[in-house]
Amino acid sequence: MKNENKNNHKRHFTSTDLICVLLVIALVFLGLAEYANLHRDEIGKKIAEDLASSSVSTSSASASSLPTELTSTSSNLILVNKTHKLPDGYEPTDAQLSTPYLNSSTDAIRLKSEAAEQAKAMKAAAAEASITLIVSSGYVTYKEQEDLYNARVKLLGGGDNGPASTAIEKPGYSEHQTGLAIDFTNDAAQSTPTSAFADSDAGKWLYAHAHEYGFILRYPKGKESITGYDYMPWHYRYVGVDVANAIYAVSPDETFEEYYKISN
Ligand SMILES: [Zn+2]
The missing domain is CATH 3.30.1380.10 (Muramoyl-pentapeptide Carboxypeptidase; domain 2)
Known part of the structure; x- marks a missing residue:
């Protein structure tokens, strides 16, 4: 019984640990996704700017x-x-x-x-x-x-x-x-x-x-x-x-x- 309790306790601890690890991983992924979004927006903005300037130089107003x-x-x-x-x-x-x-x-x-x-x-x-x-x-x-x-x-x-x-x-x-x-x-x-x-x-x-x-x-x-x-x-x-x-x-x-x- 004592052993069982110990085992239960050990199993419970492991589950919490696992949840924490999963949470950390999820947060890291969320952070990376957010960074990627920001970065993609920046790249998109840069492409739009480049396109705008090239169309001005190829055909004058x-x-x-x-x-x-x-x-x-x-x-x-x-x-x-x-x-x-x-x-x-x-x-x-x-x-x-x-x-x-x-x-x-x-x-x-x-x-x-x-x-x-x-x-x-x-x-x-x-x-x-x-x-x-x-x-x-x-x-x-x-x-x-x-x-x-x-x-x-x-x-x-x-x-x-x-x-x-x-x-x-x-x-x-x-x-x-x-x-x-x-x-x-x-x-x-x-x-x-x-x-x-x-x-x-x-x-x-x-x-x-x-x-x-x-x-x-x-x-x-x-x-x-x-x-x-x-x-x-x-x-x-x-x-x-x-x-x-x-x-x-x-x-x-x-x-x-x-x-x-x-x-x-
Ligand atoms: Zn001439």
């Missing part, structure tokens, strides 16, 4: 609010400037480009087909007025623009706000990569046009008539702070006849940015 006609690569009105870059890897297809042979039957200058047709009509109209339009550049690939940009930086000096930054577009930021921009020159032997082009017969004729064929002077004089580029009297951009006429009606020096109320 101004780009998302622009109408599709200003952002679509298939549109004649695609906006390309210092803050609106072409999509990475964008190149028009061969089928979208044509070679209008604007200078001779062998030149290789290419433009988007509609712009090419209009450039041919413009060249013919200028010839009627005894003006010879000499084209120095049309469609430029990303790689060609990169080479041109690097050469100009070497010549003038680099840096985001350096001397070359207002003279030439960075690769990815050039209207020439759309096949809708065209450069003229007053000297066929001169690869880089100069501001003297403005006073040439061709420069004056273009300034007065290019809009009739759908082209606008893209970097006018006195609008450098808006376009971000030097006055380039040789650089015209195809936007279609209706829009070019409407822009010209405001002023021959109205910029694309002003007309569409785009703030950079």
